[in-house]
Amino acid sequence: DTTVKQNPRYKLARVGKPVNLICSQTMNHDTMYWYQKKPNQAPKLLLFYYDKILNREADTFEKFQSSRPNNSFCSLYIGSAGLEYSAMYLCASSLRDWGNYAEQFFGPGTRLTVL
Amino acid sequence: AQSVTQPDARVTVSEGASLQLRCKYSYSATPYLFWYVQYPRQGLQLLLKYYSGDPVVQGVNSFEAEFSKSNSSFHLQKASVHWSDSAVYFCALSMTMGYKLTFGTGTSLLVDP
Numbered sequence: 001d002t003t004v005k006q007n008p009r010y011k012l013a014r015v016g017k018p019v020n021l022i023c024s025q026t027m028n029h030d031t032m033y034w035y036q037k038k039p040n041q042a043p044k045l046l047l048f049y050y051d052k053i054l055n056r057e058a059d060t061f062e063k064f065q066s067s068r069p070n071n072s073f074c075s076l077y078i079g080s081a082g083l084e085y086s087a088m089y090l091c092a093s094s095l096r097d098w099g100n101y102a103e104q105f106f107g108p109g110t111r112l113t114v115l
Numbered sequence: 116a117q118s119v120t121q122p123d124a125r126v127t128v129s130e131g132a133s134l135q136l137r138c139k140y141s142y143s144a145t146p147y148l149f150w151y152v153q154y155p156r157q158g159l160q161l162l163l164k165y166y167s168g169d170p171v172v173q174g175v176n177s178f179e180a181e182f183s184k185s186n187s188s189f190h191l192q193k194a195s196v197h198w199s200d201s202a203v204y205f206c207a208l209s210m211t212m213g214y215k216l217t218f219g220t221g222t223s224l225l226v227d228p
Contacts, residue, residue, distance in 0.1 A: 004158060033215065042119070042218040043159075043205070090159070104216060106151075106158035 004107035006091050011112045013085075019078040021110050023091030032074040033104065034066065035090040043090055049074055050096070081114045088112075117142040119206050121219035129227045130198050136191040136222045138180075138206030146208040148189045149216065150180055153203045162204075165189065176200070198228040 007022045023032065033048040047056040049068045056064065063085075065077040078085055088111050092104040118141045128134055140146060147166045151159040163174025170182040180191045189206060203223050207216040 035218075040124070040220060042220045043216075044218075045215045048215060092159075102214075103161050103164070106160070108156065108158045 004091055004093055004105050006089075006107040006110050009108065009110060011110055013078075013081045013112060013114050015082060015114055016080050019081050019085070019112060019114075021076040021089055021091075021112070023074045023076070023093075023107055024072050025093040025105070026072060027093060027095070027105065028071060029093035029095045029105075030071070031094045031096055031102070032068065033092040033094075034064070034074070034076045035092065036060075037088040037090055037109070038086075046076070081112075083114050086112060086114045117146065117208060117210060117217050119208055119217055119219035121204075121206055121222050123222050124220070125223045125225070127225045127227060128196055131195050134191075134193045134196045134200075134224070136204050136206075136224065138189045138191065138219060140187050140189060140206075140208050142187075142208060142210070144210075145184065146210055148180075148182060149207045149209070150174065150178070150189075150191050151205045151207060151218075153205065153221075155202075159205060162191070196224075196226050198226045200224060201226045 004025045013019045031050050034046045035043040037043040046060050046064050068074045088109045090109045091107040094102040094104045120139045149164045150162040153159045162178050163172050165172045165182050173179050178193050203221045205221045206219040
């Protein structure tokens with residue numbers, strides 16, 4: 001099973017309220033990623049976990065948090081949603097196999113709308 | 116910093132016609148290069164990938180891509196498209212194996228039946 005699952009598929013949030021998005025995979029991948037995709041823009045990496053180590057991109061460092069309670073699950077947390085957070089959020093996972101290209105497997109995305 | 120440019124936001128072709136989707140990249144070394152496809156309501160799926168060797172790589176569903184170091188390009192091609200190829204196609208690069216992807220803005224392909 002090469003499926004990456006994301007919940008919920010659609011999320012409506014109010015400005016100033018927290019948002020928590022969930023991603024899961026059963027491929028025993030050691031790396032999980034979160035990307036943000038806005039209309040007519042490229043998917044943009046927000047952060048990724050390699051095993052238990054969180055790496056956040058410099059320009060979004062303060063805007064997003066994440067946790068990975070076990071190998072299969074990873075969450076994306078927004079402490080106080082603003083209108084600019086409205087976007088599609090894509091989760092991906094991969095296995096760092098140094099003998100092979102590390103293909104990233106993507107989930108279907110969660111569409112977040114902030115009102 | 117690295118970047119990926121897909122100059123065509125939308126492409127429309129007739130079924131059975133040939134296809135080329137353009138991708139240009141900017142990176143000081145040879146990157147890992149990828150093409151992903153996103154069908155409606157689905158996640159991105161890998162079509163093909165390149166790092167070294169034969170500059171023409173074969174992918175799934177009869178897609179292929181040609182790497183050109185001199186042109187910093189990685190164009191996607193298909194000899195004969197089908198209506199089911201209608202989707203959004205993303206070109207991406209990675210600096211090292213298993214590392215984060217830098218995407219282009221995508222090309223929306225519509226195949227007229």
